Amino acid sequence: MIIGIPKEIKNNENRVALTPAGTSEMIKHGHEVYVQASAGTGSGFSDDAYIKAGAKILPAIEDVYGEAEMIVKVKEPIEPEYSLIKKGQLLFTYFHFASSEQLTRAMIENESVCISYETVELPDRSLPLLIPMSEVAGRMSALEGAKYLEKTFGGSGILLGGVPGVLPAKVLILGGGIVGTEAAKMAAGLGADVTIMDVNPARMRYLDDIMPANVKTMMSNEYNIRELIQNHDLIIGAVLIPGAKAPSLITKEMLHTMKSGTVLVDVAIDQGGCFETSHPTTHDDPTFIVDDVIHYSVANMPGAVPRTSTIALTNSTLSYVLKLANGGWVNACRTNAALKRGLNIVNGKVVYREVAEAFGLSYINVDLVL
16 A cells, blocks of 8 residues: 655644654555655654655655555644545544534545544543553643743743642642543642542542542532632643543633633643633644633644654554555454544545534444445
């Protein structure tokens, strides 16, 4: 199969979908890999490294889309790429369709085959291709939150871990999954007073067992959220409903109860955000303020640490890319239940129920296209 690796064009997206090591593995299995010139530069991988791995370098993004049977990316295609995608072309990337009707309709119209990293799901309900970036984003959320608590960025001027004789910052994490767990590790390691909220008692018992003494757990519900947001300095939104839009756990009306300079970090922004007042921001302009509350909602947080992110992502995606390339997407999805769950849009048909429900679109059972 011919695999295309275009350069990411989303704002400050420095990751690349495949490392030279991953490229070498694809070629070892008899596939061709076309990489757009300088696609890996932001992650520290030169064109020469890809050439040594056996890839062919193409000068422009149009060339990559034009040659490839399967496009492997990091982030969803954005508007300049829509017209480059061919009917029947396989795209394997993070799509987060439920957060963008424009993207969803564009992929329906071009009749491509869209497999979303974030909905590839194992029998135990874990999301193997979302986990590595969730780990990165979770750890970054605590670090970015600590930075924007600084007065120079508009925050309340509190040091996350405090100092002897001065209490540390209070950090509230909504969601005890991968993002929330990693955020708690970082915040706790810096000395903050951390509370994780979740709706699953079994998950809270697990977190209570593994976390240090400065991390507490609490049942997540509207009453408890309203109580805790009044005295917390940093609030991290880490809620995920696979393939569906995130719920708005903090409404605009709640903001006035928070302290001036409180920081909200919305890691769920890829799925629409879990704060009502959130909207996607960029690394160039990462924050905005509503009612004296700072919102950080960068939609591609791991793009700021591309070397780590690219290697972690390839470690997880490579085996699935190989399955798709070796057997074709139909056979791969018929024989691999996790990849089958990754199918979202196939030849103009929405085959992932939550995406169809998000925009009132017709839903087709995935088995009918397989």
